[in-house]
Amino acid sequence: MDNKLDVQNQQALRNGKARRPRLGIVAAGIGLGSVLAYLLSKVLGSAEREPEFFSEHIVDDKGTGQQQAAKILLNLRNRGFEASDEKLSLALGRPVEEVTGWTTGRELIDDDVVMKARGIAMHRGIHVE
Numbered sequence: 221m222d223n224k225l226d227v228q229n230q231q232a233l234r235n236g237k238a239r240r241p242r243l244g245i246v247a248a249g250i251g252l253g254s255v256l257a258y259l260l261s262k263v264l265g266s267a268e269r270e271p272e273f274f275s276e277h278i279v280d281d282k283g284t285g286q287q288q289a290a291k292i293l294l295n296l297r298n299r300g301f302e303a304s305d306e307k308l309s310l311a312l313g314r315p316v317e318e319v320t321g322w323t324t325g326r327e328l329i330d331d332d333v334v335m336k337a338r339g340i341a342m343h344r345g346i347h348v349e
Contacts, residue, residue, distance in 0.1 A: 280331045288349075289329040293322055295348040296337050312336050 279289045293308070297319075301307035309319040312333060321327030341348040 277328055279329055279334050284334060286325070286329055289334050290322060290325060292334060292337050292341075292348045293319070293329065296341050296346060297323065299348070300341065300344050300346045311340055 277286050278284065279286065284292075297303060297305065297308040301311065305319045305323065306316050309316045312319065313336075314333070318327060322329045322333070337348065340346075
């Protein structure tokens with residue numbers, strides 16, 4: 221009888237050990253799935269959102285806000301520089317990352333940039349406002 225209990229105990233131990241790796245695989249799958257769902261929601265959510273501008277910050281004495289300043293820069297870039305951030309950054313004398321930050325609403329646009337953009341637009345005959 222003791223021999224029969226030993227066999228049953230050994231089988232139970234084997235079955236319990238077999239379940240642990242399965243449980244680990246299931247837990248890893250759930251974790252991986254949730255990470256993928258999170259990343260997809262971030263990517264798809266950011267593509268649908270409009271750029272967030274610092275709307276309360278006034279750029280110049282004309283009362284130009286951040287949205288209007290960004291519109292001026294975007295119009296100048298699209299109409300005068302073949303929609304290229306690189307070409308616009310060269311004309312403004314600023315890094316490309318800064319120009320990209322302005323057009324996406326991640327960075328504040330200062331009055332110097334708006335004045336330069338208006339001057340370049342006027343010199344090239346481009347209507348930006």
